[in-house]
Amino acid sequence: MANLYINENKKLGHINPELYGHFAEHLGRCIYGGIYVGENSSIPNTNGIRKDVVAALKGIKIPVLRWPGGCFADEYHWKDGIGAKESRKKMINTHWGGVVEDNSFGTHEFLELCEQLACKAYINGNMGSGTVSEMSEWVEYITFEGVSPMADLRKANGHEKPWKIDYFGVGNENWGCGGNMRPQYYADEYRRYQTYIRNYKSNEKISKICCGANADDYDWTEKVLKTTFDHAPANIHGFMDGLSLHYYTLPNNWENKGQATKFNKDVWYKTLHKALFMETLINRHSLVMDQYDPDKLIGMIVDEWGCWYDVEPGTNPGFLYQQNTMRDALVAGLTLNIFNKHCDRVKMANIAQMINVLQAVILTEGEKMILTPTYHVFDLYQCHQNAELVDSYIDATFIGMDNENQVPNLQESVSMNKDGSINITINNLSADEAYEVQTIFTQKQIKSATAWILTNEMTAHNTFQNTEKVHIEKFDEIETNGKELKFKILPCSVMKIMII
Incomplete structure (x- = not known):
């Protein structure tokens, strides 16, 4: 986790x-x-x-x-x-x-x-x-x-x-x-x-x-x-x-x-x-x-x-x-x-x-x-x-095929809108492994969380014959409980979560 x-x-x-x-x-x-x-x-x-x-x-x-x-x-x-x-x-x-x-x-x-x-x-x-x-x-x-x-x-x-x-x-x-x-x-x-x-x-x-x-x-x-x-x-x-x-x-x-x-x-x-x-x-x-x-x-x-x-x-x-x-x-x-x-x-x-x-x-x-x-x-x-950028940190681990080109498995940034809603964008840099993530806030009580994801295998791309192979999808596998949020981020993916 x-x-x-x-x-x-x-x-x-x-x-x-x-x-x-x-x-x-x-x-x-x-x-x-x-x-x-x-x-x-x-x-x-x-x-x-x-x-x-x-x-x-x-x-x-x-x-x-x-x-x-x-x-x-x-x-x-x-x-x-x-x-x-x-x-x-x-x-x-x-x-x-x-x-x-x-x-x-x-x-x-x-x-x-x-x-x-x-x-x-x-x-x-x-x-x-x-x-x-x-x-x-x-x-x-x-x-x-x-x-x-x-x-x-x-x-x-x-x-x-x-x-x-x-x-x-x-x-x-x-x-x-x-x-x-x-x-x-x-x-x-x-x-x-x-x-x-x-x-x-x-x-x-x-x-x-x-x-x-x-x-x-x-x-x-x-x-x-x-x-x-x-x-x-x-x-x-x-x-x-x-x-x-x-x-x-x-x-x-x-x-x-x-x-x-x-x-x-x-x-x-x-x-x-x-x-x-x-x-x-x-x-x-x-x-x-x-x-x-x-x-x-x-x-x-x-x-x-x-x-x-x-x-x-x-x-x-x-x-x-x-x-x-x-x-x-x-x-x-x-x-x-x-x-x-x-x-x-x-x-x-x-x-x-x-x-x-x-x-x-x-x-x-x-x-x-x-x-x-x-x-x-x-x-x-x-x-x-x-x-507004807000303070965030994820305890990522380093992954890769060799020691020279290691990357963090997860990477994020978080911002707050004028209405107090919060935006999380998080990337899973692993080509083939999903990870459980738990999001912990300092004080905020989560009323609702909505998420979207862009994911596919690493070489996937859109063509003029198949324009929708890679597209954004709603992500519903997310749990909220007070100040905490839990989800599993799929491999090779970019994800956005909006929290109210």
Whole structure:
């Protein structure tokens, strides 16, 4: 019997909805065919944006969407994607497949998508091959209401009123595809570029995101912060609101990532072990950030995370299209639990990517659409958005096929809603063993408990022929008795319990 202890009286932080954010890059079939099909498509759409995809994403309350990249962002010149579509410039997508990008999905279409989703807009600007004035004019074009060259251009292109930018990333992966910069050089450039990201409305602040580290490059974090803070304004908040972090879970290595649907138990535990490294990254980067920002005014922004495998056989290697199994569901569940438990520092996270790319929540094929196991985890976990993290601990044991890739058998996070109801999300990382769990509260008297579960064998996934193989089911095998709750969590599963 594993004991899950919950001190519902001890609140540890606010879980921003943005921890459940998403990322859409001009990569493969994420934008074209996934999100956008054009106004003349036979696939049902609103202003070119797929109705089925929008409905599905609204179902998981997507809070924020990052666009246009990714590596694509630092070769994207925003003026190529505005105006009449027949006159927009075409370009080669040099990063992703060498295909032609016709720019039919640009600024207007992205912000239309955000309006349809009722989510916040996170735009990543081009520092790598762009200019300060180009980035500054983009902000002016989108957000300025008065008379100016860029505001007038927006109006001429059919949008009288300005939009709102919630977050603006100054470059992307500038240690690599965004310019191969040294941290000190990037930091000086960040200081310059961010100066010209203007808040044209005093009541609509744009949060500025600085490019942070690639995985465990703690030296990048240290040198970027040291350089950025040198002779910085007294009020650093507003000069830098977030520092990004990118980490991908690969079963093997970059040369041989491994297959998405064909793997054994050894690879199962190896993948989960690598996913759990996210907590080490957050802890160690937080220690560096604490030296410069002890009050945690600068959020850690994990704006690229997820599983990365070899592409599906027969698909364009540059499109990064992969299937999505229960292994991905467990990676999503344990990662989101980690984000919840570090909500004092982690303020946003964006899974890579939303549709048809890497650990997608949705896959499409022509007019067809399927929801992946990862989608269902986001569905289960949406209860945590805007809730308060409460203190919890589970006495897990370590399991695995070898000593090197051990993982806890159980992992959880717990939050409380404004009405006092409590959300428990718990993962069983075992591929084949169920566990008895007893949940013990400090004082709370349980009136009722309702549970849902996502479970199947480890390689199970949904296909266009069998769209419901992996789906959420109601879980009724649960007992309540005063302050205690008992249930058996099935192997290879993600579970949500709501307690009143």
